[in-house]
Amino acid sequence: MRQHQLRAFIQVAESGTIRAAARQLHLSQSALTKALRELEEDVGTELLVRSYKGVEFTAAGRVLLTNARLALASLEKARDEIRTLQGGAGALVAAAVTPLLAMDVLPRVWQAFNTRQPDARLSLSEGFLAELIPGLTEGRLDFAIAIANPADLPHELMFEPLLEVSAVPAGRAGHPLAGATRWHDLQDAPWTLNLSPGSQSETLLEWLRASALPVPRHITRCTSPTLMTELMRRTDAIGFCPTRLLADPMYGTGMQAFTSLSPLPPPMQAGIIRLRAMPLGTSARLLAELFIRQLAP
Structure with a gap:
């Protein structure tokens, strides 16, 4: 398999058609089709129809x-490392960070990283676990800091726990149900939850069912x-919100936690998630260490 064949194959996936992929790669359709046919001959099976x-795709x-995406991402990271060693432009570091840490931790890390690596190109995104896994497994993200249950992660990803994250129901300041003591009191209230796989909200609903507690009836799904x-x-x-965010003087303004409820769900773990088989580059390792x-406690 050659790089130009893999790039053509990936571009077809991203463009959706042979014609659009050829246009993006500045190739004729016949040249692109030839590269794909040679790739299929190399692997010995049909790859797309x-x-x-x-x-x-088959x-x-x-x-x-x-x-293929992972292989090309690995090669690009190696090129970045070599350029950095030779005094060229800094490497591209792509990381995803849970909104939980965007308030207080991320600004301090960002400032420290830019001081230490002023030439690095930094790409930051936010998202929930289900959205991050493809980016990690395909090498588009160096690492992610997210809330996760390690048992739910694919084998090729490793998880390093960093902190426990407690979350509670919350709403506007002065909410009429803020003093509720039973989950039954909240069952018929309107809720807004992110129910993506692996999210804290999905874990909340699983915990309520397992604990034989009432599940909210009226949920607006929101990502x-x-x-x-x-x-x-x-x-x-x-909503169902980490107490760390509610305690933040800027984020928590106008909201209050429903702390009178009993019982409350157990905390989850937030940590660094990355590929087992791909070591972090110099700049990505620095960002993770920061x-x-x-x-650190």
Whole structure:
């Protein structure tokens, strides 16, 4: 397998059609088709089929696509490391950070990293676990700091716990149910929750069912932390929020935790998630170490 073949294969996946991929790569369609055919001959099986919808990948094609992305990402990271060693422009570091740490930890880490690595190119994103796993397994992210249950992660990812994260129901200041003591009192209230796989909200619902406690009946699903926060702050919608965020003087303004409830769910773990088989580059390792120092007890 050659690099140009893998790049062509990946571009087809990203563009959706042979024609669009050829245009992006500044190749003729015949040249791109030849590269794909040679790739299929090399692996000994069909990787993709054309349809009226565009291009569809076979099972073998999907396996190769994930590994091709990882392989090219690894090569690019190696080039970055070499350029850095030779005094060239700094490496690109791509990390995802849970919104939980965006308030107090991230600004301090960002300042320290820019002081130590002023030439590095830093790409930061936020997201929940289900959105981060593809970026990690395909090498598009160096690492993520997220809330996770290690048992739910794919084998190729490793998890280094950094802190326990407690969360409670919360709503606007003066919410009529803020003093509720039973989960039954909240069952018919409006809730806004992110129910992505592995999220704290999904874990909450699993815990309620396992504990034979009532599950909220009226849930607005939301994957945006900003939208959830504003619904909680400006309406009677109840959310499930880390106590660390509620204690922040800026984020927690206008909201209050429902701490009178009993029982409360157990805490979850937040930590660094990265690929087992890919060591962090110099700049990515520094960024991870800065997070670890800030979160050390």
